[in-house]
Amino acid sequence: MLRFPIPNARPSLFPKPSPQLLPNTYAYESRPMVKPTGFREYDARWIFEQEINLMGAQALGLGLARLLAELGVEREIVVGHDFRSYSASIKLAMTAGLMAGGLKVRDIGLAITPMAYFAQFALDTPAVAMVTASHNDNGWTGVKMGASRPVTFGPEEMARLRDIVIAGDYRYEAGGAYEFVADFPARYIADLTARPKVSRRLKVVAACGNGTAGAFAPKLLSELGVEVVPLDCDLDFTFPHYNPNPEDMQMLHAMAAAVKETGADVAFGFDGDGDRCGVVDNEGAEIFADKIGVMLARDLSNGRPNATFVVDVKSTGLFKTDPALRANGVKVDFWKTGHSHIKRRVRDLNALAGFEKSGHFFFNAPIGRGYDDGFVTAIAILDLLDRNPPKSMADLYRDLPKTWASPTMSPACADEVKYAVADRVVARLEAMQARGEPLAGQPIRDLVTVNGARVTVEDGAWGLVRASSNKPELTVVVESPTSEAGMRAMFEALDRILRENPEVGAYNQTI
Numbered sequence: 001m002l003r004f005p006i007p008n009a010r011p012s013l014f015p016k017p018s019p020q021l022l023p024n025t026y027a028y029e030s031r032p033m034v035k036p037t038g039f040r041e042y043d044a045r046w047i048f049e050q051e052i053n054l055m056g057a058q059a060l061g062l063g064l065a066r067l068l069a070e071l072g073v074e075r076e077i078v079v080g081h082d083f084r085s086y087s088a089s090i091k092l093a094m095t096a097g098l099m100a101g102g103l104k105v106r107d108i109g110l111a112i113t114p115m116a117y118f119a120q121f122a123l124d125t126p127a128v129a130m131v132t133a134s135h136n137d138n139g140w141t142g143v144k145m146g147a148s149r150p151v152t153f154g155p156e157e158m159a160r161l162r163d164i165v166i167a168g169d170y171r172y173e174a175g176g177a178y179e180f181v182a183d184f185p186a187r188y189i190a191d192l193t194a195r196p197k198v199s200r201r202l203k204v205v206a207a208c209g210n211g212t213a214g215a216f217a218p219k220l221l222s223e224l225g226v227e228v229v230p231l232d233c234d235l236d237f238t239f240p241h242y243n244p245n246p247e248d249m250q251m252l253h254a255m256a257a258a259v260k261e262t263g264a265d266v267a268f269g270f271d272g273d274g275d276r277c278g279v280v281d282n283e284g285a286e287i288f289a290d291k292i293g294v295m296l297a298r299d300l301s302n303g304r305p306n307a308t309f310v311v312d313v314k315s316t317g318l319f320k321t322d323p324a325l326r327a328n329g330v331k332v333d334f335w336k337t338g339h340s341h342i343k344r345r346v347r348d349l350n351a352l353a354g355f356e357k358s359g360h361f362f363f364n365a366p367i368g369r370g371y372d373d374g375f376v377t378a379i380a381i382l383d384l385l386d387r388n389p390p391k392s393m394a395d396l397y398r399d400l401p402k403t404w405a406s407p408t409m410s411p412a413c414a415d416e417v418k419y420a421v422a423d424r425v426v427a428r429l430e431a432m433q434a435r436g437e438p439l440a441g442q443p444i445r446d447l448v449t450v451n452g453a454r455v456t457v458e459d460g461a462w463g464l465v466r467a468s469s470n471k472p473e474l475t476v477v478v479e480s481p482t483s484e485a486g487m488r489a490m491f492e493a494l495d496r497i498l499r500e501n502p503e504v505g506a507y508n509q510t511i
Contacts, residue, residue, distance in 0.1 A: 014100075016168030017059050023049055032059040037415040038142075039162035041155050041469040042340030045133060045142040048086050052141065057093035061129075063165035064094075064145065065101020065173070067157065068127055073147045075175065076104045077127040078119040080111035082273050083212040084133065085237045090141055091131040095178065098129070102173025108184040112212050112274025113144055114373035115188045120149040121369060122187060128152075132273040135211075135245035136471065138238065144273075144339075150370035151347055152340045189220050192375055197225030198382050200389060205229045205258045205267035205280070209244025209251055210236040213270035213374065220375055221268075224382065231258045231267075244271050246278020246289070246359045247408050249509060256284040266381065266393045270374045275339065276359035277374035279381065281393035288405060290315035292381065293355030294322055295396050299384045300352055300367075301328040310345045310354035310362075312337040313454045314464055314477045316403060321460065321481070323401070336451035338469050339372050346370060357408060357477065404487040405479040411498065412505030413474045418467040421501045422474065425465045426453045428497055440486075440493040455494075463490045465498065474504065478511070487511065 017034040021027050035051035038044050044060070046052040052060075068077070079095055081087040088110075095105050108119050116130040127147045133140035145161075146152035153161070164170070204226045208214035214233035221228045231254065232241050242250040246269035255267040259280050269278035279287045293311060297319070301307040308331040311319050319325065319332045335345045339360045346354035346362045347370055354362035361377040362368070368376045381393075388396060413421055426449050431437075433444045433455075442457035452466025452475070461480040468475050476494060480486030491511055498504050 013172070014059065014062060014168070014170055017056055017166060021053065028053060030055075032056040034059055034165055036162060036166050039158050042153060042158060042338045043142055043144045043470065044158070045136065045140060045470045047139050048090065048141040054089060054093040057090045058097040059165055059168070059170070060143065061094040061097020062101050062170040063097075063161055064129060065098050065103050066164050066169065066171045067161050068103070068147055069101075069171065069173070070160070071147050073126050075102055076106065076125045077129055078106050078108060078116050078123060078125045079128075080108045080116040080119070080130050082112070082132040083110060083215075083235050083237050084138065084141065086141065087131050094129065094131065094143070099176030099178060100172055101170065102175045104175070104177040104179070107178065107180045109180065110212065110215070111185060112216065114275050114371065114375065115185060117146075117150060117371040117373070118188050118191065118369070119181070119184060120146070122191070123181065130273070134273045134275070134470075135243055135248070135271045137243060142470070151344045154340050154344060185216055189216060189223070192220060192379065193223040198386050200386050202266070202382065202385065203227040203229060203262065203264045204382075205231050205255060205262065205264045206233060207231040207251065207255045207258065207267060207269040208233045209242055209269070209272065210234060210239055211244030211270070211272035211274075213244070213272075213274035216274070217268075217270055217375070221378070224379065226382065229258060229262050229264055231255065246271055246276055249286070249407060252278060252280060252286040255280040256286055260284045266385070268374075268378045268381070271359065274374050275372045277361065277377035278359050279393070281397055283394040285394060285397060287397055288316075288357060288407070289359040289361070290355060290357040291318070291397065291400060293361065294318045294325070294400055296353065296355070296361075296380055296384060297330060298322070298324045298328070299387060301325065301330050304352065305329050306331060308333065308349055308351040310335050310342055310349060310351045312342055312356040313448060313451045313466065314357035314408065314475065315355060316405060316479055317456070317460055317462055317481065318401060318403060321401070334448060334450070334454070337466060337475070341451075343371060401481070403479055403481050404484045406477055406487060406491060406511045407509060409476040409510055410468060410471070410473040410508045411476065413467070413472060413503055415472045417503045418472065418474055421503055422452050422465060422467040424501060425497055428500070429453045429455050440489040457490070459486065461486045461490045463494045465494055473508070474498070476507075
């Protein structure tokens, strides 16, 4: 182990960050740049070289070390990085700041995010900082952080971290050290595969979009006893086919085509840092993750009276209305979208599991350790199939009541104004409800404002508008339990309200 003790020094020795510097200049190469809006609700996201530079990543490490000291956390942290061309450089710059702040850094190298979370347990290390931009387009970077396993930072910690970094309010401390943990992915895979093999003969497509999960998914699934069809598992940080995002219809279409071509029983799609999982069934149907959550909740609640599940506000209304869940006495808590929010809520309520429409699933014991892991989700779905022979994935999907739901749609909206726009939409819908004004031709039955506005009308159709937590955009989702026309009517009604705000731009996709 290498150790580099750093003597106490005045905080002013490392410069205060600038919000913007011009690349290829002296200032850019000699001063840290950190754009304040990169500190999101529950993690950090920047466009590398435009919103943060390497010295900015070093400032982030110094600020994180200061925050961990304030939180009273033991002075050790796990770090890792995804496969983007610049991620290792950003991680090492951040590591320099962490060490300067007196932390022992345990580096697991190239990894998916759940490996870093697992390392907190396996290495008995309290804190984590994983360099990843997840499924964001190339050019983006980010860091997912936590100091109390299995949860990650929420808005309070992120706001305090922002204030420390932007003010340059660092603290140099002695005792910084570095350790590289060799072959850690093998330890992670061994942990997930130390269980009985799948008893059914299953052929599984593993789609990774050339993201980091491709280095591990085929091996892990093979060791579980299924036949694996790799799809875009070669690592390529240019993402030549599509972004590794299981909410993206292009990725889901590729998975469906692979299922039909190979006769696979199911396809799993893992995002760029491996903490999410999307699903396509054996008939090529692209199943949104919230519906997968209903299927898993049905299965897991059997024999577990009064099981509690946490779901995000983007998720299907079936969590409240499904007859099978009602018969099992399931309790459902709709909560704020975001991996940190749901993870914390699952812990606080001691829920059996938590589900997000984006594909983040959180399983408490005996299934998981409470954090989001796309591979653990895939294993849970394989177990679902194993417990329900001879039903196929399509059969289990058909067992659900029919609804008409949109994909997650994302109209552009600048980071600086998106929360204000979302607040205006909330106020507009609250005023409509107070006046008894209809939406999409129906009375408003319910309005949930825990995270943006989730509005439900008389026949059960609902729509959501919220600010995205990690990109300059809003999030829009609609669903109807009665018809496609009802879904479209809800979308058109919400879109008209959104268009009252000139800051709202074009959608990435629509219905």
